[in-house]
Amino acid sequence: MTGHPQPEEAASALAGIRRQQEKVIDAVLVPRWYWSAVGTAMVAIGAAADSRRTVVLAVVIPVAVVAIVAMTGAMIFGAYRGAQVGSELLGERGALSIVLFVWLVVGLTLGIGFGLRAAGAPWPATIATAIGGAALAYGGPWLMRRLRAVMLGNRAGNRR
Amino acid sequence: MSPSRFDELIHAPTRLSIVSLLAAVEWADFRFIRDEVHLSDSALSKQLTTLEEAGYVEIRKAFVGKRPRTSARLSRAGRAAFDLHVEALQEIVGRSGATIRPS
Numbered sequence: 001m002t003g004h005p006q007p008e009e010a011a012s013a014l015a016g017i018r019r020q021q022e023k024v025i026d027a028v029l030v031p032r033w034y035w036s037a038v039g040t041a042m043v044a045i046g047a048a049a050d051s052r053r054t055v056v057l058a059v060v061i062p063v064a065v066v067a068i069v070a071m072t073g074a075m076i077f078g079a080y081r082g083a084q085v086g087s088e089l090l091g092e093r094g095a096l097s098i099v100l101f102v103w104l105v106v107g108l109t110l111g112i113g114f115g116l117r118a119a120g121a122p123w124p125a126t127i128a129t130a131i132g133g134a135a136l137a138y139g140g141p142w143l144m145r146r147l148r149a150v151m152l153g154n155r156a157g158n159r160r
Numbered sequence: 161m162s163p164s165r166f167d168e169l170i171h172a173p174t175r176l177s178i179v180s181l182l183a184a185v186e187w188a189d190f191r192f193i194r195d196e197v198h199l200s201d202s203a204l205s206k207q208l209t210t211l212e213e214a215g216y217v218e219i220r221k222a223f224v225g226k227r228p229r230t231s232a233r234l235s236r237a238g239r240a241a242f243d244l245h246v247e248a249l250q251e252i253v254g255r256s257g258a259t260i261r262p263s
Contacts, residue, residue: 004166007256010249013176017246020180024196028185082192083185155184 025151028085030075035140039133041068042109046129085151094150101143105135164247169214171245174199175207182217182234183242190230208232216241 005013041064048060077084087095109132116124170179177197182188188196194204211217216238220231234242 004248004252005171007253010252013171014246014249014253016173016176017180017249020177020197021184024181024184027192027196083188086184086186089184151184 021155022152024083025085025089025148025155028083029144029148030140032141032144034071034075036137037071038068038140039136041065042129042133042136043126046113046125046127047123049125050123089151089154090147091150091154094147094154097143097146097150101139105132105139108132108135163244164251165241165244166248166252167241167245169210170216170242174203175211178204178207178211179216179234179238179242182232183239185233187220187231187233190232193232211238214238 004010044060044064048056048064051057109128112131113124113128116127121127170176174197178193181193181196190201190204190208193199193208194201197204199207208217208219212219216235218233218235220233222229222231
């Protein structure tokens with residue numbers, strides 16, 4: 001093919017670029033199951049801590065921590081998906097959203113846990129991690145929708 | 161004046177799909193690209209070589225355990241060329257007064 005394309009062909013090429021990039025962004029976003037899995041592992045850690053039984057603590061906490069680290073590592077380094085999101089596409093807004101979300105969930109969980117413990121409530125760690133886990137399970141997909149919008153806004157042709 | 165630049169090499173449909181994909185990621189595995197753009201191993205290999213020779217793509221080969229793992233990323237020149245190509249396409253559409261139908 002030589003020369004510049006006709007407007008119809010150019011519009012079709014732009015639409016193709018848009019579709020391809022939307023497809024890739026959807027493929028590299030963290031899947032919904034990840035958030036529920038990490039939330040469940042958090043609750044397991046909280047329940048194990050409240051049980052105060054040495055055997056439970058020795059088995060459940062290491063297994064849950066390894067599971068969280070392995071799943072998170074796979075998501076961050078792209079081993080699970082075969083591609084890694086470009087920092088340029090994520091931008092400062094995307095990175096800030098992730099950091100704020102993590103701090104919010106961690107702060108919420110620890111705050112409720114220590115508050116319940118100070119108040120003498122039963123099973124404080126279980127209750128706190130259940131709330132934190134629910135925040136992850138529901139907030140994670142919300143964060144992904146937000147990041148998707150940010151990445152679509154930062155892709156080629158939209159950057160100015 | 162806009163610095164847009166229509167790029168014949170990128171505009172070929174298969175290469176446009178590959179470059180569009182790579183522009184959205186930091187890097188991507190060979191298998192990921194192959195599956196996303198629906199190409200055979202040999203066809204993808206040929207297109208990546210063409211893009212690499214143009215200086216638009218960097219190919220990285222490594223071993224994960226005993227298995228070879230090939231990944232690709234857009235070079236700085238490739239990213240710039242793609243951005244300018246997209247702008248050129250937008251200008252062509254814009255000059256005609258046409259609109260892009262939502263996908």
